[in-house]
């Protein structure tokens with residue numbers, strides 16, 4: 001088969017926002033029509049920040065249900081839970097031995113998260129991008145659909161693939177990122193200079209995929225804009241720009257068309273329409289999600305089938321790696 005391979009992952013570390021949806025998951029659905037897609041619930045990544053075991057278990061199911069409710073078909077794409085395939089941890093160890101401390105310490109996400117943490121820093125937060133590189137390289141991935149915030153991590157995965165290939169011999173495909181242009185970064189509704197994040201403490205800053213209609217409409221009504229009262233798409237009006245991007249992502253209309261349509265309207269009218277647009281768009285998602293969450297047995301089956309397929313592919317790469325570095329193969 002010469003279809004390209006796509007890999008991506010989402011952490012079960014909180015309730016997903018429309019940022020995760022627009023920046024990543026919505027794209028996954030389109031990609032499965034054209035490529036061999038593999039999507040993981042990356043639970044091993046999520047424990048780099050403390051998790052309550054019961055919540056982690058529940059969220060792992062929720063991310064899987066989110067994938068399916070967003071239209072990812074488990075018959076077409078491989079859907080699995082990262083910790084079910086031990087090859088991720090194994091390749092991560094190998095890659096950590098060719099990773100440079102300097103490069104890892106320059107990772108923006110590490111710098112941000114380590115500044116925020118007032119406790120002792122854990123080593124997993126530092127080596128996290130190496131595990132992400134292992135996720136990607138194990139499947140000989142060509143394309144990695146992610147949001148803008150993952151660009152630097154992806155660059156590391158490319159560097160490690162090239163370094164290993166150069167040191168030993170061609171082993172890994174060097175992956176490319178697929179980062180949506182305008183919607184690669186959706187910003188907080190309250191502080192439009194900050195990324196919309198599922199770990200934000202301000203509940204009004206993000207729209208969760210789980211939010212009901214009224215909550216969505218209310219949050220958008222209250223989103224921060226500006227006092228210019230001029231409907232324009234520009235960097236100086238970040239709040240409005242972000243809302244226009246969200247509109248475009250859900251309606252499929254171009255930014256120019258949206259600006260053309262609302263240029264003589266007050267922001268409030270635009271926000272009202274946007275609230276209904278997002279609520280309508282997420283309605284079918286929420287219904288499917290609720291149904292899926294009622295049947296955990298089915299989700300268990302899906303993750304089992306996915307893990308079997310993923311293990312097979314991952315092992316092929318891992319065996320090759322072990323052979324090249326000089327590990328004796330078990331006879």
Ligand code: ATP
Pocket residue numbers: 009010011012013014019020021022023024025145146147148149150183184185186187195196197198199
């Ligand atoms: P946190 O916000 O808690 O730091 P996260 O949402 O960045 O976590 P993941 O769940 O792993 O972490 O993200 C899943 C995908 O969603 C990634 O591809 C990420 O780039 C994308 N993503 C996350 N936030 C946004 C955002 N605000 N805009 C666009 N894409 C995003």
Ligand code: LTN
Pocket residue numbers: 007008009010011042045131132135136144145146150153
């Ligand atoms: N680091 C990513 C999640 C992630 C991922 C991956 C994305 C882990 N492994 C492999 C793409 C490919 C994040 O925090 N958003």
